[in-house]
Amino acid sequence: MSDTLGVVAPAVILVRPQLGVNIGACARAMLNFGLTDLRLVAPRDGWPNPDAGPAASGADVVLANARVFDTVAEACAGLGLIFATTMRGRELTRRVVTPAQAAREFHGLAGQGGLMYGPERTGLETEDLAVAHAILTIPVNPDFGSLNLAQAVIVSAYEWFRQADDTEAATLVNHDGPAPHEELEGLIDAVDVQLRANGYYNPVPGRAAAARLLMRNLFTRPEFTAGEVRSLRGIVRGLSQRRGGG
Known part of the structure; x- marks a missing residue:
C-alpha cells in the first residue's frame, strides 16, 4: 500500500513470534495505519494460526497475505532500509533512531523499507539485529519500559501514517537508496x-x-x-x- 505521496508502506517482520493472538493484534495495528505487508519468520506455532483471526478484529487482509520465511535474511528480500526494534544495541555498531525519525526516512525512500520485531519474551538476537541497517528504539518511561508486541508495532505504524502528508522526502545527491x-x-x-x-x-x-x-x-x-x-x-x-x- 502506498500513501498519497506514492511512498510504499514499510513491511512488518515478526521474528519467531510465539502466540497467534499477538500476530493478530499486530495485524490490527498495522491496518489501522495503512500497513499491509506482514512477514513472519519461523512462527513458533506454525501458520496459519486459528488464534490470529479473532485478535485481528477484521484486519483479515493482512493475515490472508502474510508470508512465512525460514530466516530473517529471506524475510528482508526486496527491502532497502530495515530498522530493528529493540531496547538495546547489544554488540553491534548501529545508529539508533526513534519511530518519528524512522518514519521520515521511510518517506524519503525510493523503495520499500521494513520494521523488524523480535519474539515476545526475548526480543531480537544479535544475529537478527545484524541484518538490519539501524536500531529503532521507542522512548518510554525509564521506570517502566514494558511494551507488548502489538504496542511496539502500532507506535511505529502511527508515526509512518502521521507523516504521510507533511514529510518532505529527504534526498541524497546521486544516491538511489539502499540496495535490495x-x-x-x-x-x-x-x-x-x-x-x-x-x-x-x-x-x-x-x-x-x-x-x-x-x-x-x-x-x-x-x-x-x-x-x-x-x-x-x-x-x-x-x-x-x-x-x-x-
Whole structure:
C-alpha cells in the first residue's frame, strides 16, 4: 500500500513470534495505519494460526497475505532500509533512531523499507539485529519500559501514517537508496566464500561466527546502493582471480 505521496508502506517482520493472538493484534495495528505487508519468520506455532483471526478484529487482509520465511535474511528480500526494534544495541555498531525519525526516512525512500520485531519474551538476537541497517528504539518511561508486541508495532505504524502528508522526502545527491537486501546478502556470501577459501577463519578456534558477524556489520551499516553492491562484488571477484600485468 502506498500513501498519497506514492511512498510504499514499510513491511512488518515478526521474528519467531510465539502466540497467534499477538500476530493478530499486530495485524490490527498495522491496518489501522495503512500497513499491509506482514512477514513472519519461523512462527513458533506454525501458520496459519486459528488464534490470529479473532485478535485481528477484521484486519483479515493482512493475515490472508502474510508470508512465512525460514530466516530473517529471506524475510528482508526486496527491502532497502530495515530498522530493528529493540531496547538495546547489544554488540553491534548501529545508529539508533526513534519511530518519528524512522518514519521520515521511510518517506524519503525510493523503495520499500521494513520494521523488524523480535519474539515476545526475548526480543531480537544479535544475529537478527545484524541484518538490519539501524536500531529503532521507542522512548518510554525509564521506570517502566514494558511494551507488548502489538504496542511496539502500532507506535511505529502511527508515526509512518502521521507523516504521510507533511514529510518532505529527504534526498541524497546521486544516491538511489539502499540496495535490495537479497543483493546485499549476495555480496556478504561472496566475501564469506572467498574468506573460507583463503583460510581466513582457520587460525583461531571459534573465530568464524564472530568474524562473520563483524563482516555482516561492516557491509550492512553503510546502506550501500545497488550499484555500490555490484561494484563491491566485482572487487571481490577481482581480488580472488590472478591476473597478469601490473
